Amino acid sequence: MELEPAEVFRVHHVPLLFESAAAHQWMVYDARRVGQFRRAIQETVTQGDVVVDLGTGMGLLAFLCARAGARRVHAIERNPVILEWAERLARANGLAERVMFHQGDSREVEGCELGVRVSREPARAHR
Numbered sequence: 001m002e003l004e005p006a007e008v009f010r011v012h013h014v015p016l017l018f019e020s021a022a023a024h025q026w027m028v029y030d031a032r033r034v035g036q037f038r039r040a041i042q043e044t045v046t047q048g049d050v051v052v053d054l055g056t057g058m059g060l061l062a063f064l065c066a067r068a069g070a071r072r073v074h075a076i077e078r079n080p081v082i083l084e085w086a087e088r089l090a091r092a093n094g095l096a097e098r099v100m101f102h103q104g105d106s107r108e109v110e111g112c113e114l115g116v117r118v119s120r121e122p123a124r125a126h127r
Helices: 007-009 021-026 030-042 060-067 080-092
Strands: 051-052 072-079 099-103 118-119
Touching: 030 060, 051 060, 060 072, 060 080, 060 099, 072 080, 080 099
Parallel strands: 051 072, 051 118, 072 099
Antiparallel strands: none
16 A cells, blocks of 8 residues: 555655745745746746646746746645735736636646646756
């Protein structure tokens, strides 16, 4: 029987890396990282694309995709508290019309179009 990584961490009572807003702070304020994602997204996303952002967190990659011309971005996040912050940020930045938020496991979320592009940052510890 294969265990999901989240199940292993919960069994051992190790907090999930991206479960708190503080864990997202370093990612959002890392100018080099954000610049690299912005360039990659601008080179990949074209006008009218539908994008799915798996594990959207605070929505940074979803917002960059919307600004790069995606007509719709489906931002999927498990953590409802983090997702609420992402929704607030989308409204504050005028992106709420194009970024659709879905709370839950990306393998189980329903109601979103399959995207032409998929953005997902590999989970890794910050140094």
